[in-house]
Amino acid sequence: MENQEKASRIELAASLPVFLCFAVYSTNLAFNRAYKPLLEKLGLTYPQYVALVALNEENDQTVSQLGQKLFLESNTLTPLLKRLEANGYVIRRRDSHDERQVRVSLTPQGRSVFEKVFCGCGTIVDATGLDEQSYVRLQRELIELRDNLLAGSKSSKQDLDRE
Amino acid sequence: MENQEKASRIELAASLPVFLCFAVYSTNLAFNRAYKPLLEKLGLTYPQYVALVALNEENDQTVSQLGQKLFLESNTLTPLLKRLEANGYVIRRRDSHDERQVRVSLTPQGRSVFEKVFCGCGTIVDATGLDEQSYVRLQRELIELRDNLLAGSKSSKQDLDRE
DNA sequence: GGCATATAACTCGTACGCGATTTAATCGTA
DNA sequence: TACGATTAAATCGCGTACGAGTTATATGCC
Structure with missing residues (x-):
């Protein structure tokens, strides 16, 4: 009775379909594949598109700000943003008040390509097979799980840093 | 009324937290980070661990069989399996009846490392903050979504191939 | 048997993700 | 002001994902 807290509250069999993490992993692969036909016509990858979504929501963000929203760091974002810049979708420039920071902005082409993909999303949303209620609930549960x-x-990690 | 079917059934604002695909994407990142401390001690990556789970469930599978379970193809699996072999966790050998196929088996070390990680999973399962019912339900909903x-x-894709 | 077709795995190039390190700018404090 | 500490971004190396193409084996049909 007293050691109830010690053991994990959930018993798992050692089988793939039973792992929640594998369900998330494989659903992520599936979403990437669903988006691919829509994105590759425009020369975008899925993470690049997500960056455009974040920039459309708030323009002229620093790399760190973007990273916080996308859960990525500069080692991933810098090359990704350079590719978006090379394709003419964003502009990167040093902040004049703090030259350490780089500010990223959407170009008109970037905004237009974002809108194009956004309008094409309906097909994918429909392919989920979810009604609006389930869609929103699932999304909310995932965000809670992620956090x-x-x-x-x-x-x-902080424990490790402290050592 | 009549064009109800035409438009997507779900209206989305153009904001990141609203995308189900981003919830899945970022939860996948979070799961990877949660597993990392457990896995890196053993020199494993998350996809490598998933391959070990599949092999523990059924040993001596071909690359294609593994691929079907993991939703991956040989271009991803071959290098991954070679790394597992280099670490002594699996053995790969050509099927004597059909030399095109490669059969992959767990070594004793592979089985032991799988068990070690599996036993350590409890902490991560607990970190999800889900009770057993929510865990199972979420997992089932994701699998349905994925499929x-x-x-x-x-x-x-078949439409494209037909052209 | 011989040859076109199909199939399984592999190879290659590109783009993430991320740990580890580096470079450059700013801050804190004496 | 000077100088160590902090911070932001970039760089590097490795391991996935995956489209495209290659190689080797098996199959089907004559």
């Missing part, structure tokens, strides 16, 4: 996981890894 | 998405991309 729980990130809170867990962050605290264990 | 809907894959069915959608597969049919549109």
Whole structure:
């Protein structure tokens, strides 16, 4: 009775379909494949598109700000943003008040390509087979799960840093 | 009334937290980070661990069989399996009846490392913050979503092949 | 048997993700 | 002001994903 807290609250069989993490992993692969036909016509990858979404929401963000929203760091974002710049979708320039920071802005072509993909999203949303209620609920549950996981890894990371 | 079917059933604002695909994408990043401390001690990556899970469930599978379970193809799996072999966790050998196929088996070390990670999973399962019921439900919903998405991309791919 | 077709795995090039390190700018404090 | 500490971005190396193409084996049909 007293060691109830010690063991994991959920018993798992050692089989793939039973892992929640594998369900998330494979659903992510599936979403990438669903988006691919829509994106590759425009020379975009899925993470690049996500960056455009974040920039459309708020323009002229620093790399760190973008990173916080996308859960990525500069080692991933810098090359990605350079590719978007090479394709004419964003502009990167040093902040004049703090030259350490780089500010990223959408170009008109960037905004237009974002809108094009956004309008084509309906097909994919429909392919989920979810009604609006399930869609929103699933999304909310995932965000909560993600934030729980990130809170867990962050605290264990701080433990390591402290050593 | 009549064109109700034409438009997507779900209206989205153009904001990141609203995309289900981004919820899945970022939750996948979070799961990877949660598993990392457990896996890197053993020199494993998350996809490598998933391959070990599949092999523990059924040993001596071909690359294609593994690929079907993991939703990956040989261009991804071959290098991954070679790394597992280099670390002594699996053995790869040509099928004597059909030399085109490569059969992959767990070594004793592979089985032992799988068990080690599996036993350490409890912490991560707990970090999800989900009770057993929500865990299982979320997982089932994701699998259904994944399979809907894959069915959608597969049919549109066949359309392309037919052209 | 011989040859076109199909199939399984592999190889290659590109783009993430990320740990580790580097470079450059700013801040804090004496 | 000077100088160590901090911070932001960039760079590097490795391991996935995956489209496209290659190689080797098996199959089907004459």
